[in-house]
Every structure is written in structure tokens, then in C-alpha cells.
Amino acid sequence: MGYQINGERLLQNLTRMAQFGLNEKGGIDRSLGSQADYDTREWLKSYWQEHLEAEPETDPIANLWVRHQGLENRKPLVIGSHHDAVPDGGKYDGAMGVLIATEVLETIVEQGIPLKHPLYAISFTGEEPNPYNLSTLGSKVISGRLRKDDLTHIYNRETGKSLEDTIKWLGGNISELEKARIQPGELAGFLEVHNELGRHLEAQGLHLSGVSTITGIYREEIRISGENNHAGTTMMPDRKDAFLALADFATGLNEIVAAYEDPDVVGTMGYVKVNPNEANIIPGSAVGIIDIRTCERKIITEIVKQLDALTKKIEDSRNVKLQRSVLLDQPARFMDEDIQRIVKENLVKMKEPENVMVSMAGHDAANMQLVTKAGMIFTRSVGGKGHCREEFTEDADVIKAGQLALDTILKMDEELP
């Protein structure tokens, strides 16, 4: 049988953490720098202190760490996820991974399981989109993707509070940011457990999976210049309606992407702004942001080529100008093959179907992959729901994922240098 986690305790901790930021609709508001972010950290640190026989630490970007020493002088293994949430989000996204990391360590400490490597748990700062416009903040700093100069003039778009002050309040210190950096080769490996946030597992009748790749993400801002005009007096052929052009672009992108009929190729216009946005004025300008995801560079190239043709067509038919600029072009990130193999072997031992899949969402593991062997475990999201208060992973799956994480860490400890 091997070592077993305490599933009940894991579920209790999940319920406990879900109280921080709980809103009247039953969702969780726990954005970076919120009071709920602060309170969650205080609770987690005191839990770790009490149950893991170790002093929690806060690094300069305010990632929370707790360190368990190994028997040998090896590089550390790290397990964790994030505790912040999207606005009105659910209780699994991030929190489940942090509490599974906690449960893995607590089982190891409680049962005196010998490890060759040190094992650290981490709860990352600001993984989700937030009012500072910085997602996966903690892991980007660790992996060197963000430096001190990138973070000194960032302000909360709602409150105006500086990121520096927020990080300080959370126990970090941006002026010492370099100390949070982890160099490639400093760690032995990283594991993150997360809910899938999509319906791929459910569609295949699966409950758990390893992850092979984290999708590439390509984003463009589309700025359309037409002409503000009176909605009554301007004859239809004279119009330069920027919103109609943006509407054409959104529906055109949708058609282009849907034609692939591939669950791992998606495209969305999620952000839209129209000016002057008055019922009686023809929109003179409009802005949209598109987000395209696929693991394959070739497909991005194909789609962008089709968007170029679409752009020309819209400019001609709507009598407007389109300006497109690339906001993000993040390549796919490949998870470590050894960890993929270990996860698959452990799934077989648990009598679960062997499976690895593409993650269509970004995760801290994508940044950790830049500095160490990184792997992920996904749990089924019922109905595919993610980034909303209705997200749900069955209790049995949470417990199985916790056990799979323990087994995987023990095997990583055994096999990795």
C-alpha cells in the first residue's frame, strides 16, 4: 500500500481556506493584495508552523515557503501552487494545489517518511489576472522573467496603490527582488497540482492526468480607427463604424479558429472597449484584445496569416483602419519527461487510466520549467468550469490527486538527482 495521505484533513483544509474572501454569491474574491490574500497567508503560515515543524518564510516577492530538510545534501524538490483567486472565483483553483502540497509535507512529517532531498512547499504570489496586470507574478520573479525594474512603477488600476507597497504589506521587499531569483539547476524538480479548468478530462471520462505541455499563448491588441458621428444624421454608406469592424474581427477570428476542430486550438476576444460608447453616436474607435492558444507555433503562424487577410477585408468593407500589436507571444512550455513518466506509472498503480494532456491555461509550472524539471497533475473540473464560482472537483478526485502527488514526490525523491 505505501504511505497514505489524510484525505479528510485535506478536504477540511480546502473548506477552511475557502472562507477567506468568500462573497455573498458563494464565490471567492481573493485577488493579489486584497485583505483576503493577506488573511489567507496568515492562516497558511500559522498552519504550516503548527503542523510542519518548520518556520514559514516569505521571499522578496512574497511567495510563501516552508522547508523540510532531507537526509542527504541534495538540491531541493518543490511542490506547490498559488492561493490567490480570480474575482468571484472558486475554491479549487490554486488553493487545492497549495493544500495538497501542505498535505504531502504533513504526511511526510507525521509519518517520518525519509526523503533524500529537501522538500519545500510554496504558495506563489499573484498567479491570477489582477488589478496590477501581472499574472504568475511570483513564479515570473523566481524564474527571472520579471526583474526589479519591471515592478517599481506598477499601480493597482482600481486603488492606485503601488505594487511595491502591496508586496511590502504582504511581507516581501521589491528592493531585494534578486534574492527571490532561483538559477537554473538550483532545484531538483517542481510539481504542481491544479484543477484542469476545462472539460477535456470529463469529455474523455477521466478524473486525473499528468500534463505534457502548457499551451503557448498569443495575444494581440486590435485598435480600430473610424469616425465618431451622429447615429441619426449619418447615412449608412457614409459611416466609419469602428465597432462593426471590431465585431467582424471577433466573429472572423472565431471562424478561423473553430475550423481547426482541435480541442487544443482556441481563440477569444474577451476584452472590448468602444468609444465614445453612447447610444446616439456611431463608435469612432474601438479596441479589442484577442487571445489565441495552441502548442504549435505553425498554427499561430497560419492563424495570424488569416487574420492579416481578414484585416484587409474589414478595412475595405467598413472604411476604417486597424492597428494590431502583439501583446504576448509565449511559446508552449514542455513538462519534464521523467516527471510525466512517474505520474503515469503512479496512475497505473492507482488503477487509474494512464494519461497526459495539454494544459490550455497558463500556470506557475510554466515559469518553473525555465529553471528546473517541472511537472503537473490535473484533476477533473466538473462541467469544465474554471475561473468562476461554480468550479468543482469531486472530493474523491481531490483525495486521489493528493495521494498521486505524494506518490509522485516520493518517486521523484527516489529517481531524480
Added chain:
Amino acid sequence: MGYQINGERLLQNLTRMAQFGLNEKGGIDRSLGSQADYDTREWLKSYWQEHLEAEPETDPIANLWVRHQGLENRKPLVIGSHHDAVPDGGKYDGAMGVLIATEVLETIVEQGIPLKHPLYAISFTGEEPNPYNLSTLGSKVISGRLRKDDLTHIYNRETGKSLEDTIKWLGGNISELEKARIQPGELAGFLEVHNELGRHLEAQGLHLSGVSTITGIYREEIRISGENNHAGTTMMPDRKDAFLALADFATGLNEIVAAYEDPDVVGTMGYVKVNPNEANIIPGSAVGIIDIRTCERKIITEIVKQLDALTKKIEDSRNVKLQRSVLLDQPARFMDEDIQRIVKENLVKMKEPENVMVSMAGHDAANMQLVTKAGMIFTRSVGGKGHCREEFTEDADVIKAGQLALDTILKMDEELP
């Protein structure tokens, strides 16, 4: 030749009024209740006092009036327009009509032109869309379309200031609103001069026109309920993208309306709101406001029938729900036939082509038509520009419109009871 206005003086006054609310882009910010609104009123009242030998008055909704007595005990004629402006608007919209009314009275006073009727000039309060969401406010109150109870809980959506306080600051008093009301039959007639705000006159090579009808305006709010979902993990066929549905509705409306190929039938979606409006979340809900204008009830009915079919089609293809509600269904308002005839006769005397046209924009005259014989004169808007800082009417057209207004008032005085 008859009596002549002073064209130079009229142009000077137009330049003078354009200083109030002038912004650094050369546009005019003079929204209801702004400091520029207040300052314009102070200037106009002092100008009237000095030049018209009469004491200006402010009615309970803060419309500005100046009264010139007639020789006989007749009902009054009224001439005027509004002095407020759309954000970043131009110097002609409203202001030209007020200053032509001023010039007509000043000419009459200066040259001692005998009138049988009393002649009043008016500058209406809050004609333009404004942060209180009340356009043609002053004329709606005069004509009884808005009562005290409609106005007691209205707040500026940007500053939170109550409409009551704003009107009080401008010299009105909402608690005495009924005293601003004019009953049908109390006046002998009303005339408003305005720039066209469209390109119909320019397209026909005309500079001036009478107005036959003020278009009907039909507005609907379109609320779309889809489902917020992760822009990466949600497969294309699983999506309920509310924004794509709104985009389909906007482009569908455009097609339906454009098919009429009639300059007096237009439709627009000028207001759009998408939720949650994040680049990485599929929009779960979206709201749009459509505005359709035509003088013919039959055409509105036809268009709405086509929108019903469009709604069903979008609900099926995008897997969303549409809720449509009528925000406004204002019938076309017909200008008085006698005044139309007088304007046409005067155009012929001025050796201008005889013309009357549909106004595709709403105007205070549409409300005044409810209580008296109302007429309008339009000037060419160069390039059809309206509701923007680039709006322009040539000096010669401003002067001709002033002369046409004087001639028309003198003829109305002669002919109307």
C-alpha cells in the same frame, strides 16, 4: 430688400460663445451643469440685458428667456435653441440657433421693426445627452413630457450631484417645475435654427433647408446571457460567448437597415458593455443599445420583425439567451405646414433652392411641436460632421440662416393668429 440682420455681429457672437468650455483640442465641453454651462448663461443674460432692452428671465427648469413685447394682445412667438454641447463638441450645435434668435431680436429692437405678436427668445436647458441621462430636458419640461416627480431622484453619473441642485445652481427651481409648463395653444408658434449635423444637404448641393419632420427614434437594450469561461481551457464548441452574439446582432442590424438604401432610415449600436471584460475570460454577458431612426412606423415594424428572426438565429448558433427591451419609441414629429411654406417662400425670395427635409436628429422643436406650431431651419454641415469638434457651417450660411430666420419670424408675425 426689407430688414437686414447684422451678419458680422452674429459671427462675432458665435466666436464669443465658443470660448466657454473650449478645450485644448479645440472642442467645446459644455455639458448640462458644467461651469461652462453656467458661464455661458451669465454671458448670454448680460448680452441680452445690454442689447435687447429687456430683463432676461430663468424659468424653473433654468431655460433662459428674454421677452420683447408686441403691438397687439397676441400669443407670443418664440425663437431659440440650446447653448449646451456634447463632450468635445463644436461651436454651431445649439449655440448658432441661440445667437440667431438673439440677432433676430437685436435687429428688431435696433431697427424698431413693428411686431403684432410678442417675440420671445429662449435658450433651452440640457438639450444634449449628458451625465444626467436626460436630453432635450428644458423642452420636455415645457411641453409636459417630464414632471417634477421624474426629476427629483436624478443624479449626475460622474459626480453624483443631484439634478435638483444643478438646476438650482443654474437659477431654476425643480419644486416649482409646473410653472415652466406651457399649455397647448398658449403660444403662436416656435422657430429653431440648427446645423443639420448630417450630410444630406451637402450631398444635394444645398446650403439651407426647412424641416418637414423630425425622425422617430426607436431604441432597444439587448442583454445577452452566455457563460463566463476560461479562454484557454474551454473548447470552441462548448462556448457560450455573449460578445460574439452581440457582434452578430450589431452586424445583423447594420445589414437589415442598410438594405433599405434610404438616407432617412438608419440603425446603430453605439453602446456596448462586455463582462467580465478580461482578455483571458470568454464573455459571459454583454449589453448593447441599438438606435433605429425613420419617420415611418411601418419601417420600424418591419425592422423589428427581422430583428426577432435574427435573435432566434443567434440564440441557436451561439448557445446564448437574448433579452431585448424597448428603451424609447418616439414617433416622428411633423413640423407645422404653414411654417414650412413660409420658410420655402423666403428661400425663393433669397434665391436659394426651395427645400424641406427630414431631421434625422432629435431637437427641442420636436417637443415644442406638442404645444404649438413649430418649424425648423437647417444649415449645411460641411462634410456632414455633427456632435464633434470638427462640425462646421460656413460663415455665409450662418448669415443667410440668420436672415432667413428674421424673414420667417416677420412672416409668421404677419400670418399666424
